Amino acid sequence: MKEWIPWGNGGGDRRRIVRRELLHTGNNGHPVERIWLSEGESFIRKPLTNDAQAGLERWVYENVLPSLPPIYPRLIGCSPEREEGGGWLLFEDLGPLDHSFRESTARELVKRIAEWHRLPAERWANAPLSGPKPAVNQMVRELLDSAKEEKERKWLREAEARMAELGEWGRRPVLSHGDLHPGNFAVAGGRIRVLDWEHAHLNSPYWDLYHAIDLSHPLHPRGPIVDSVRAGLLQAYAEEAARLGDGLIPEKETFLREYRLFAAVFSLWMLKLIEKDLREDRGIWPTERLRGQRLETLAVWERCSTGAF
Numbered sequence: 001m002k003e004w005i006p007w008g009n010g011g012g013d014r015r016r017i018v019r020r021e022l023l024h025t026g027n028n029g030h031p032v033e034r035i036w037l038s039e040g041e042s043f044i045r046k047p048l049t050n051d052a053q054a055g056l057e058r059w060v061y062e063n064v065l066p067s068l069p070p071i072y073p074r075l076i077g078c079s080p081e082r083e084e085g086g087g088w089l090l091f092e093d094l095g096p097l098d099h100s101f102r103e104s105t106a107r108e109l110v111k112r113i114a115e116w117h118r119l120p121a122e123r124w125a126n127a128p129l130s131g132p133k134p135a136v137n138q139m140v141r142e143l144l145d146s147a148k149e150e151k152e153r154k155w156l157r158e159a160e161a162r163m164a165e166l167g168e169w170g171r172r173p174v175l176s177h178g179d180l181h182p183g184n185f186a187v188a189g190g191r192i193r194v195l196d197w198e199h200a201h202l203n204s205p206y207w208d209l210y211h212a213i214d215l216s217h218p219l220h221p222r223g224p225i226v227d228s229v230r231a232g233l234l235q236a237y238a239e240e241a242a243r244l245g246d247g248l249i250p251e252k253e254t255f256l257r258e259y260r261l262f263a264a265v266f267s268l269w270m271l272k273l274i275e276k277d278l279r280e281d282r283g284i285w286p287t288e289r290l291r292g293q294r295l296e297t298l299a300v301w302e303r304c305s306t307g308a309f
Contacts, residue, residue: 005037005045005077005090020045024219034093043076044091057089057198059128064175064200067119071112071194094193097186101222103229106212108192109185110237113208117174118244121202124175129201131178136204136262137163139269146272155305159265162309166204169248170258173202180211182220206262209237214263214304215270216296218289224299234259257307264305270297 003017019036023044026032030047037043048057061075073094079087134142140160147153177184178199185194213233216222234256241249250258274294277285285293 005035042093044073044093046089046091048079048087048089056128056130057196060197060200063127064119064124065197068116069112071192072197073193073195094188097188097193099182099186099220101182101220103232105185105187105192106229106233107236109194109212110209110233111240112192112194113177113180113212114237114240114244114246116177117205117208117241118246119175121173121175124202130199131176131201131203131207132199136207136265139265143265143268143272156268158309159261162261163265166258166261167248167250167254169246169250170204170206170262172205172248174205176201176203176205176207177211178203178207180208181215181217182222183217185212204262206259209234209259210263210266214267214300216293216300218285218293221289221292222296224296225303227303230303231256257309260304261308264301264308267297267301267304271301 005015005017015037017035018038021034023032023034026047032047033045034042035045058075058078065072073091075089075091077090079089133139137160140156140163144153144156144160147156177194177197178201179196180194184196185192187193213230214225235252238249238252238255249255271294274290274297278287278290278294281287
């Protein structure tokens with residue numbers, strides 16, 4: 001079956017896909033592909049499953065990302081509204097993406113995070129933005145509701161109390177990428193690139209930092225993160241934030257302690273989610289990959305929970 005891509009500025013030009021390459025399959029079962037509209041002219045075609053997702057990512061590209069340096073793939077086009085079979089977005093092809101976790105890559109990433117955290121959050125106070133997971137305070141409540149052991153409940157009650165005592169910097173809303181797991185940042189052409197902005201929203205600065213430094217992903221393992229690397233990345237962020245004029249950034253020990261608290265709660269919540277995925281075995285992620293993600297997440301929980309208070 002011939003498949004066409006609308007092209008041009010509404011002038012009726014349509015280009016046929018001449019070649020395609022599967023890059024990966026999303027959680028919804030839809031393929032993300034590299035497509036060629038002619039030899040030597042390739043793009044990334046991202047399928048969408050609902051109008052809200054299509055509208056949100058386009059909205060972020062039109063209203064948020066122009067305020068940032070070009071660290072994201074350009075949005076080339078999108079499907080007509082109400083296209084039969086689901087819509088799509090068409091992005092520039094950045095070429096091979098290296099998702100390997102390296103300290104140098106992460107250091108560059110946290111500096112970029114500091115840049116978008118400094119954008120005035122009030123611009124998007126009423127914007128149609130939402131994250132893919134509950135806020136960390138809600139995570140604590142969910143964990144408390146399901147905790148069966150008194151030792152875990154005691155830790156969570158203390159974590160909840162400490163979370164309420166976060167300083168002004170940790171509680172303030174900033175623009176967050178929202179889903180900055182290792183599959184959504186990569187090195188391409190020697191430069192850091194950040195992908196998939198459809199979950200951008202306002203959240204604590206610690207949200208993006210946890211995703212960038214410690215969140216594990218089943219398809220993109222990090223390997224162990226030693227304490228000195230974690231502290232070094234947080235320091236790199238703090239120095240860049242201060243250079244950009246953030247006068248609220250906490251002093252070093254407070255910053256590290258608050259990050260550990262946030263990371264410990266998030267990691268414990270992720271462990272419950274991973275266990276659920278393993279029990280249900282829905283086939284979204286390979287079992288061995290989930291087990292690897294569980295080990296990485298458990299290591300973060302063990303290291304961060306001991307220094308959270």
